[in-house]
């Protein structure tokens with residue numbers, strides 16, 4: 001027999017709130033139609049609350065983030081991708097990198113010695129504190145941090161045409177408006193990035209499968225906007241923003257909840273002749 005206690009009432013209310021937010025977000029799910037990813041309106045109260053819950057959850061997880069095998073695997077794959085798969089070589093004297101949703105900074109800090117400058121951006125204060133302590137311990141002078149929630153309404157601090165590379169791993173599914181976010185990445189990349197070869201965007205994330213929702217069980221992850229992406233949707237959004245798609249496919253798996261979840265890698269290039277203002281104008 002179950003008794004009604006203060007704690008299980010609270011648990012039920014929290015679950016209902018998370019379910020409610022999640023239902024709201026699903027009803028807005030940009031994966032479902034082109035029109036829904038076009039929302040330019042200011043952020044809804046529900047979406048803002050979900051994002052704030054996400055930042056709290058990641059802040060709490062920051063201290064032990066690097067201990068999980070799957071996080072170590074993702075960091076190792078990320079570093080390998082940046083070192084071997086771009087159409088240009090990283091250059092210590094010129095390459096400028098933004099990591100969006102950097103988490104504990106394993107990739108941002110790990111790639112620092114290969115490049116001129118890294119900007120590690122994340123919405124969770126706990127994650128940014130962890131990156132800062134790595135920067136201090138390793139006495140890195142070319143890694144800076146930005147504590148910021150990027151979404152459809154916000155731009156990356158610093159404006160257009162700044163980075164040769166934008167890298168993001170397992171953060172894109174937390175962004176409510178995928179299409180606007182890809183356009184923001186496009187604008188922030190240099191036209192002649194990569195030593196004139198075009199700036200590169202690298203997205204690592206979950207491919208959508210029948211099991212993808214088990215990666216983020218709703219009881220603990222009501223703040224997740226997308227349970228994986230269809231690769232055709234990602235490709236279409238990249239092309240629409242102006243990118244040339246170098247490759248997009250699932251390249252490895254992460255085991256969670258007894259399922260090997262496919263992780264895709266998308267590498268897209270902003271052509272050397274591209275202009276950031278074309279995309280910025282399309283956003284209006």
Ligand SMILES: C[S@@+](CC[C@H](N)C(=O)[O-])C[C@H]1O[C@@H](n2cnc3c(N)ncnc32)[C@H](O)[C@@H]1O
Pocket residue numbers: 054055058071074075100101102103104121122123124127148149150151168169170171174175
């Ligand atoms: C699943 S973690 C991935 C962290 C790291 N990239 C990794 O692979 O270990 C997602 C990260 O993205 C951040 N994040 C989620 N939504 C964001 C947003 N809209 N703007 C900036 N950071 C965001 C979270 O705070 C979290 O640290």
